[in-house]
Amino acid sequence: MAGNSRRRGAIRKPGTKKGAVVGSGGQRRRGLEGKGPTPPAEARPHHPAQKRAAAAEKKAKSGKPTVAGRGRRDEGDTPETVFGRNPVVECLRAGVPATALHVAQATNADERVAEAVRLAADAGIAILEVPKVELDRMAAGALHQGLGLTVPPYEYAHPDELLEAARHAGQPPLIVALDGVTDPRNLGAVVRSAAAFGAHGVLLPQRRSAGITAVAWRTSAGTAARLPIARATNLTRTLREYATAGLMLAGLDADARVSIDEFTLAADPLVIVVGGEGRGLSRLVRETCDVTVSIPMAGKVESLNASVAAGVLLAEVARRRRG
DSSP: OTTOTTSTTOSOOTTOOOSOOOOOTTHHHHHTSOOOSOOOGGGSTTOHHHHHHHHHHHHHHHTOOOOTTOOBOOTTOOOEEEESHHHHHHHHHHTOOOSEEEEETTOOOOHHHHHHHHHHHHTTOEEEEEOHHHHHHHHTTSOOTTEEEEEOOOOBBOHHHHHHHHHTTTSOOEEEEEESOOOHHHHHHHHHHHHHTTOOEEEEESSSSOOOOHHHHHHTTTGGGTSOEEEESSHHHHHHHHHHTTOEEEEEOTTOSEEGGGOOOTTSSEEEEEEBTTTBSOHHHHHHOSEEEEOOOOTTOOOOOHHHHHHHHHHHHHHHHHO
């Protein structure tokens, strides 16, 4: 019968009665009050900037020397192993900061193997004698010739650190930015030219660009250890920030109307922007540059390799600055 409170299921459970309920006592209103200004990133727990600041403070207290421009690894960077007698010896000669030299057991030793072992021992690199099957597994089918050199991920600087280092160099800042250079050999050659002609750092985009791998280390002849190299999350935005800081942006472009002979910004605070292989500068980067410069060439050669073009312009800038 409807309304019979004694019927099974007809009695309402306590706490389910509809209608007025107990209020919040003002807690909800107080919860809407502001909590003050947002603290800086360095003061927020678990923020990446706070972790970097804590690590820098810890390193400063330890008194250990640091290398300028090396202090951040990007996520996804992993150690790599260089295989082959000639590549391993070249890396060791260039001073690549390796962590271990793997030598296969029963390897037919020649002068390259002996030199690799000697160079690794002199550099304090661990020398591990491993079974040949283990080196085969590490190489995953690549020709290793009984030698493998493990190289840790490169630790990149922050783009702001490049600008800071350039400002304290006692000369007008000179930074080289690469827009989509994907060949690590080209990257290594640009780093070597930048160091040779007085640049204060190299800026790379985080995506669609070669990184400082063992191949780039070897091509740079070890200069990657002495020149700060930074990665930018957004290259165009970072270049605009450099421009706001007072640097002029000069892009290398084969179709530019301004010849290198007419380049008048050499003595100014400068960023030289080099485009990638084949496509050159991207549209946004080209529009961000204050000027684009071309290198006149004789004959039917349409363009130069990215690293060669960068070396030519860097040499011209160095010559004009000396003058």
